[in-house]
Amino acid sequence: MAENGQTQETVTVTIDGREVEVPKGATILEAAEGIGTRVPHYCYHPGLSAPAQCRLCLVEVEGAPKLQPSCVTPVRDGQVVHTESEKALQMRQGVLEFYLLNHPLDCPICDQSGECKLQDYVFAEGRKHGRSREPKRVFGRDDFGGDVLFYGDRCVMCTRCVRFMDEMEQEPLLTVVERGSRSVIDTFFDRGLADASFAGNVVDICPVGALVSKDFLHKARAWDLDHTPSICPNCSQGCNIELHTRDDLVQRLKPRENQDVNAHWICDYGRHRYEWMNRGDRIEAPLVGRGGGRRATGWQDALEVLLAGLEGAAGPVRVVASASASNEDLGTLAALTHALNGEGAVFRSPRAADEVALPGFPKLKRRRDLVPNRTGAELLGMERVGEDDGSGGLTEARDHEGVLIVLGDELPDQDGEFGARAELYVHLGSYPSAAAQAADFVLPITTFAEQEGTFTNFEGRVQRFWPGVRAPGAARPAWLVLGALLARLEGRAPETRPAEAFGRLGSLAAEFQGLAYETLGTRGALVNEPLRIAGDR
């Protein structure tokens, strides 16, 4: 059954002796991948057209006189396919030998090493020794502009990069120049990829080390990187990504497939905004007390003192939040605010003048809201204030005389006078800030890269992310800190898992009802109420 409830016609094929039922119209390659049979290929990419030119995915189909390109050959009922037959293996070995004719074999200094399809395939199926005694053709290197560097001699001429620019970005900034074995990928004269908005993807889809990222150049070996599924925090699209980390530092962001959000792609804007996740200037311990009396302490102590302060405070509660915080952080903050009879929180968030769409997959846009969780914050009753550059809007908070709670806003436009009149000023943040000078409590919280949680994207898709780097010092997720306070106020045991913090969301906003943290999986789920979206996100 297809998702829309209509029955889909299927056919039964036998692949390497295994019978499988697949939708009519699928290709042999898709059918094979569906049962975990990998057919080597370069030119085919699930997000692009298939030119069937690399000739690596040729398989034997019983009854066909020649080997068939599995990437474009549709399945037929009763078809018998052999991906590992002698003929197919021999053919692949031959094609792989062709690829190595002019290849410089410079794996030791190639960034792709360890995640290179040429390395993988040759290692698995190639000849032990190539037969070529001829000198190698040399193309050399080229700066393609933007973040992209081209190592011509490593190119396997799959044209994925050209097709990405043609079909997805729809700005044909790359092309094949010349023909035959003189073919080489190039830009048009001095007009390079700097003009593009999604060109980083060509580095991702290049199956070898021919296109590499300048930013990542010689920074880390692929096998030293840990991969953590995450969500891009740089706009409200919520592209599915992986954090690639080494030694607790984020080295790069890579797209993670999700057809409902970003397919296989991410934008350059988002891709290159990760350095902040590695900032070393962090608040590492809870700080209690104002001015000269401020001292670092442990969580237990800090929370005891804070609790006493909150219970003794007389003034109204005012809250400044952040749309970069997770649903769990914001939900717990909202619940605590309720418990303290406070007003709804405000938050500020930067907004770009325009959105930037990927024409070939137009659902993917770098959205105007340059934060990941504006929708989440608004569903939880928080109100956006201030300017589109993320400043302003805090006049009332600044001089508030009751209890002031700030979560996740670094307040770069504020000075030491911020919150100075507050009866009690609690500042939960990751980075030292002048505007935290007057705070009675400065509590270290983790960034999204250091904690587990969810964001709600522009269209109300709730998506999970996982911790990729360790939290510095005593920094803790905000939901855990605020949850502990709330539990004490309510006289019960605190939540210890993000799922529990997530579970509270339904009681705060009906839209979250029916969603369960565990079933969100890696693809996320839409909130269950139709979303009324103010303005274009």
Next chain:
Amino acid sequence: MGYPYSHEKEVRLISRGFGDPAARTLDGWKAMGGYEGLEKALEVGPSGVIDEVKASGLRGRGGAGFPAGVKWSFMPEKGERPHYLLCNADESEPGTFKDRELIRWLPHQLIEGCLIGSYAIGAEHCYIYLRGEFFETTQVLARALEEAYAAGYVGENILGSGVTIDITLHVGAGAYICGEETGLMNSLEGRRGLPRVKPPFPAAAGFFKSPTTINNVETLSVVPHLLTNGGEWYRQWGTEKSPGTKLFCVSGHVRKPGNYELPLGFPMMELIEDVCGGIRDGNELKAVIPGGASVPIMNVSDCLECSLDYEGVAKAGSMLGCASVIVMDETTDIVKQVRRLVQFFSHESCGQCTPCREGTTWLTRILSRIEDGRGTEQDLDTLLDLGEQMTGTTICVLSDSAAAPVASSIQKFRDEYLALIRRGERVGAA
């Protein structure tokens, strides 16, 4: 009139008029019975035309020899998308020089063929894709086309029939691969001349994704005669499976190289010895490539009994292709010739398919090394193995074409390779 040579055994149907400048003009062509075929076609209707062409058994002259009438009948009923006829005048196969002569001497014959073909398949627009280097040819054809437009044979309401057919000339940029039918379509659309994966076949989705038929210049040049004289008439020449006449482009070491129109099934040796006046300087025949650069090479014993029709040449282990007979005498250095041929394919490979892009170059390099006297016997095994890797594994058959002369020459002239590899002995060297 003959051009440059003629022979009494020739049957000049489509080459009548070669060498006669008058035949180029509208009046000259009409004096030869020109445009009668078109009138006949408009009388019998599209299906009548297809029946006549089918009855003649005319096979495509571009190389593959696919029956023209059958190809036309693959075209779907008229639908939303326009139909197109493309005439392939990219003629770039080494050894082939028939299409340019057909256009140069009898441009109206081709124009008439294009009109009839377009009419038969329901196309209102025909493109003639000319090889980039055909300067004079293109001029001649353009002048004739102007004349034909002015006389009402081309354009709107042809001869008052209500039928509209336009013909556009398109000059390529001189790439062999743009002669491959789908490469030609891409080129004509303004893209790189890259052959397309089939299916879809041109009749389903060809030029601009529309139903398209593509035919060679010679194929279309025959068509007016089939309408004028009837399809059966054509069968009085040739064999059952290869009916009619064919232009043979003979080049190489014969005394009188040139184009000869002969009935299919003509004996190869008679062509060389008699029609072409024998081998130059009284030398011995050594090898023949019978169908243009892309077919297997034949040695003398292959040639002796070979009849020049599609089946006869296949039986002799090669292919008739476009009937470009390259004759080589005893002074020929086979290794050098084969290297030169393969180098051509390597230069012309479009570069999409790995086996062709890398294989053609590798073959060339190994052959060059052997030629330089630095070969090994193992190289021969490698060459044969590469040939196998390159055959039947790519998008178009250029790859197979490059492999064919290599494998066949090693098979038939192994001694010559070995003499060079082992002892540095070279044919033709003093």
